Amino acid sequence: MNLALAQLTWRQHRAVLITGLAWTLLVSGCLLAISDTSSLAGPVETVTIGGPTVLTLLVGLFLAAPLLPREYEQGTYVFAWSQDVTASRWLRLKVGYLLSAVLLMSVLISALHDLRASPVSHPFSMPMFEGFAPVQVAYVAFAFALGLALGALTRRTLLAMGLTLVGFLVVRAFVAAVCRRFYLPPLHAANLEVMPRDSTAVGIQFGAGPHGIAGVDYQPNDRVPSFQWIETGLFLTLAAGLLVLAWWLVRRREVR
Amino acid sequence: MGDQAEDLLAGSSISAEDLLAGSSTSTAVTVERLAKRYRGGVWALDDCTLSVPSGRVAALVGMNGAGKTTLLSIMAGLLRPTSGEVRLREGGERVSLVAQDRPLYRSFTPAEMLMAGRQLNEVWDQERAVRWLRRFDIPLDRPCGKLSGGQQAQVSFAVALGARPSLLLLDEPLANLDPLARREVTRELLAEVVDGDMTVLMSTHVIAELVGVADYLLLLARGRLLLDGDVDELLAAHRHYSGPRAQAPLLFGEVVQAKHVGSTSTYLVRADPEHPPVVEEPWTVRPATLEDLVVAHLESSRAVAA
Numbered sequence: 080m081n082l083a084l085a086q087l088t089w090r091q092h093r094a095v096l097i098t099g100l101a102w103t104l105l106v107s108g109c110l111l112a113i114s115d116t117s118s119l120a121g122p123v124e125t126v127t128i129g130g131p132t133v134l135t136l137l138v139g140l141f142l143a144a145p146l147l148p149r150e151y152e153q154g155t156y157v158f159a160w161s162q163d164v165t166a167s168r169w170l171r172l173k174v175g176y177l178l179s180a181v182l183l184m185s186v187l188i189s190a191l192h193d194l195r196a197s198p199v200s201h202p203f204s205m206p207m208f209e210g211f212a213p214v215q216v217a218y219v220a221f222a223f224a225l226g227l228a229l230g231a232l233t234r235r236t237l238l239a240m241g242l243t244l245v246g247f248l249v250v251r252a253f254v255a256a257v258c259r260r261f262y263l264p265p266l267h268a269a270n271l272e273v274m275p276r277d278s279t280a281v282g283i284q285f286g287a288g289p290h291g292i293a294g295v296d297y298q299p300n301d302r303v304p305s306f307q308w309i310e311t312g313l314f315l316t317l318a319a320g321l322l323v324l325a326w327w328l329v330r331r332r333e334v335r
Numbered sequence: 336m337g338d339q340a341e342d343l344l345a346g347s348s349i350s351a352e353d354l355l356a357g358s359s360t361s362t363a364v365t366v367e368r369l370a371k372r373y374r375g376g377v378w379a380l381d382d383c384t385l386s387v388p389s390g391r392v393a394a395l396v397g398m399n400g401a402g403k404t405t406l407l408s409i410m411a412g413l414l415r416p417t418s419g420e421v422r423l424r425e426g427g428e429r430v431s432l433v434a435q436d437r438p439l440y441r442s443f444t445p446a447e448m449l450m451a452g453r454q455l456n457e458v459w460d461q462e463r464a465v466r467w468l469r470r471f472d473i474p475l476d477r478p479c480g481k482l483s484g485g486q487q488a489q490v491s492f493a494v495a496l497g498a499r500p501s502l503l504l505l506d507e508p509l510a511n512l513d514p515l516a517r518r519e520v521t522r523e524l525l526a527e528v529v530d531g532d533m534t535v536l537m538s539t540h541v542i543a544e545l546v547g548v549a550d551y552l553l554l555l556a557r558g559r560l561l562l563d564g565d566v567d568e569l570l571a572a573h574r575h576y577s578g579p580r581a582q583a584p585l586l587f588g589e590v591v592q593a594k595h596v597g598s599t600s601t602y603l604v605r606a607d608p609e610h611p612p613v614v615e616e617p618w619t620v621r622p623a624t625l626e627d628l629v630v631a632h633l634e635s636s637r638a639v640a641a
Contacts, residue, residue, distance in 0.1 A: 087454040090447060091440070154438035158491075161411045161432045162455035162498060169455070332415070 084164065084172040095142045096180055099134060103184040106130030110195040131189050131215045135222045138181045139247055143226030144239040146173070147329070151234040160332075167330040174322065178223055182216060189215035203259060203279050203298065203306065211307040217314035222247050224321035231328040254313065262309040265296035275299060363389035363428060363502050363534040364410060369419035370558075371405050379405040380416070381558035387502075387536050387551070389424060392528060394549035394566075395538040396629055402558040403538040404435060407504045410536075423502070428534075429458065431500035435507050437491045441480030445473055445490045452494040464497030470523065471516070484511035492520070496527060505537040509544050521548045542626040552625070554632060562632050566625065571608035573628045577601045578618035587612035592631035603631045 089096070110130070150156040160166040189212040209215065225246055230239040260281035268274040270292050271283075278297040286293030298306075365386035371379045380402045387393050397403050408414040410421055411432035423430070439448055445468055453459040468475060471489045473482070479490055488511060495503060508524075509517045525548065528535055536553075539545060545552075545566075552569060554562040562569075573591070580600045588606030595601075603623060606612050614620060623631075 084454050087451050090443070090450070153441065154434070154436050155440055156438075157408075157413060157432070157434045158438045158494070159451075159455065161413055161430070162452070163457045164455045332413075 084169065085176060088173050088176045092142060092146075092177060095137065096177075099137055099142070099181060099184050102130070102134055102137065103188050106134075106188050107191050110191040113195055131185070131192055131209075131218075134181075134185060134188055135215070135219050136244065136247070138185075138219055139222030139226040139243045140240045142177060142181065143223040144230050144243045145236045146177075146227055147230040147325070148234050148236040148239050152236060166332060167326060170326055170329050174227065174325075178220065181219055181223060185216045185219040186212065203281075203303065208255075208259070208303065208307060208310075211304075211311075213311040214307050214314075217311040217318070218251070220318040221250075221314040221321075224318035224325070225250075228321040228325040228328075231325040250317075254310070258313075259306065259310065260298060262306050263298070263302060265298050268295045268297060271295055277301065361388055362386045363424050364536075365422045366406070366410070367420050367422065369406070369409065369421065370417045371402075371409065371414065372417045378558055380409075380419075383419070383555070383559050385553055385560040385563060387534060387553070389501075389534045390528075390532065391551045392525065392535045392537070392549050393551040393553055394545045395536055395553050395555060396540065396542060396545070397538075397555035398540055398633065401540075401555040403540075403555055404506055405558075406555070407432060407506050407536070407538060408434075410502075411504055428502045429498065429500045430502045430504065431495040431498045432504040433488075433491045433495045433506065433508060435510070437484075437487045439479040439487055439490055442478050444476050444478055445482075445493070446475040448479060448490055448494055449497060452497050456498045458499050460497050460499050463499070464493040467493040467496055467523070471519070485513060485516055488512055489520075492524075501533055503533055503535045505535065507539060508537050509539065509541075517544070524548075542629050546625060552629075554629060556633055556636050561636050562629075568608065569628060570623065570625065572605050573603060573623040573631075574606070574611060575601055575603055575621045575623055575627070576612070576614060576618055577621075578614070591628070592635050603627065 147156075150159060156166075159169060164172075192215070193210055193212040209218075222243070226239065226243040229242045229246065230236075233239045233242065260279075265281050266278075270289050271280065272289070274280065274295050274297050277300040279300060280295050280297045282296035283292055284294040284296075285291050288294075367384050369380050369383045373379055383402065383406065395403050395406065405414065409416050411430055413432070440451065443451065449461065449464050449468075452464065453461065465475075468489065471486075473486050473489050473493075479487055482490065488508070492508075495505075509520065512520060521544075524535065527533060537549065550566050552562065552564060552566050553560060577599055580595055580598050588604040590602050591605055592603040593600065604612065605628075611620075
């Protein structure tokens with residue numbers, strides 16, 4: 080039992096793993112084929128922009144969300160969890176293999192994306208902010224953990240997949256739109272004219288002043304790397320919490 | 336004598352001794368005051384105390400809803416009891432369960448199911464598992480989802496036996512097998528018991544399936560043990576007495592069931608097999624079958640409960 084459960088894990092999830100790998104290679108090829116990285120129009124470029132996101136959703140919806148519900152729905156947990164390997168060890172091993180595999184794919188795809196495609200746009204939002212490779216990898220970990228935990232909670236494949244899709248998009252949008260600009264306390268300027276050039280306004284107070292503006296909150300653009308690491312940490316923390324939740328839900332059923 | 340012992344003393348000297356002596360080597364598994372309440376308030380098991388002697392083929396008999404599947408699931412470590420405990424033989428018991436609905440990975444071939452069994456177990460006997468599949472002509476390379484119900488059952492047996500259990504739990508093992516396969520499966524299972532120092536506990540509600548297979552009986556009703564004991568001893572102890580219609584029961588032994596039809600009264604009596612009650616004309620005696628005594632005990636317990 081050197082690589083315990085490796086063969087079984089591969090047999091059960093090979094279809095999704097092969098699909099993920101094929102997508103990773105396709106997107107990587109496209110990224111390497113791009114000659115003009117400043118223009119991102121055309122089908123090849125569309126694939127490269129969507130590349131990391133499609134991988135993330137594939138992992139969350141088709142790999143992690145059905146992992147536990149399929150065992151419950153087909154009754155195979157009765158078989159899988161009544162052998163020598165305990166249910167919680169079964170889960171730890173499977174998650175270990177699958178998460179390693181998809182994180183490797185994600186590292187490849189997002190590192191290439193980060194290097195090759197460099198869109199010039201608003202530094203704190205799509206697609207520039209999220210183009211940072213560690214952020215993308217953290218999204219994949221989060222999508223996996225979210226799918227797994229929702230599967231453990233609902234025990235229904237389709238329901239878990241649907242909730243994972245909605246949950247992932249809502250959390251991502253909420254963090255991007257609401258939380259991100261306050262990772263560090265914003266700086267303040269009297270109006271837009273005196274705000275430093277390389278900064279992004281994150282809040283405007285209206286009142287007595289030029290153009291009816293009484294003050295501006297802004298984040299200097301040189302904070303972007305710190306913010307990207309903070310977002311990476313945030314999603315990795317969420318992922319860890321969800322993995323522990325899924326593990327606890329399975330472990331709770333163990334008797335011996 | 337405590338409640339537990341009284342509950343258990345439904346007839347078997349073996350299990351009563353085991354209980355009083357604590358864990359004995361002759362007992363594969365003992366459950367004590369086991370209760371399981373499902374969501375919705377249904378008590379599947381209610382203060383259930385019993386033990387299974389090792390090296391035997393024990394039958395767990397009861398009507399639908401008696402708690403058989405719940406008991407097996409708890410013994411297999413799949414369900415947590417609401418209260419009570421399961422004690423396995425000292426030194427541990429390797430427990431395998433063949434569940435009622437024969438869960439298999441539908442896209443896996445039987446060969447891949449054996450791979451899964453090998454990966455999930457620390458002890459694995461590939462040869463034993465393959466031998467079982469070959470004996471019953473199960474194709475090794477067809478997805479389990481495309482096999483017949485009987486073939487799927489054989490795959491489940493093979494995986495369970497491959498794990499080299501010392502305690503094999505079978506939930507309705509002979510359902511969806513044709514009569515011929517049934518006979519062969521029971522014969523092969525008995526051979527495995529003899530070869531492999533194994534205890535088998537099989538549940539069923541079809542008593543006819545047990546004849547010639549089980550040598551120990553555990554009768555479950557409404558989540559409790561109603562009767563247990565060696566099948567031969569139970570058969571020797573139970574007799575039908577028929578005679579002219581009488582209101583007063585016979586004086587010797589325990590009357591399990593009394594029936595009065597027309598001018599005839601029939602009593603099923605349980606007595607010391609060494610000294611069976613002797614009756615005179617016009618009373619007649621005939622032996623009871625396993626089915627007779629199981630049905631009689633179930634009916635009389637229902638009458639008491641009602």
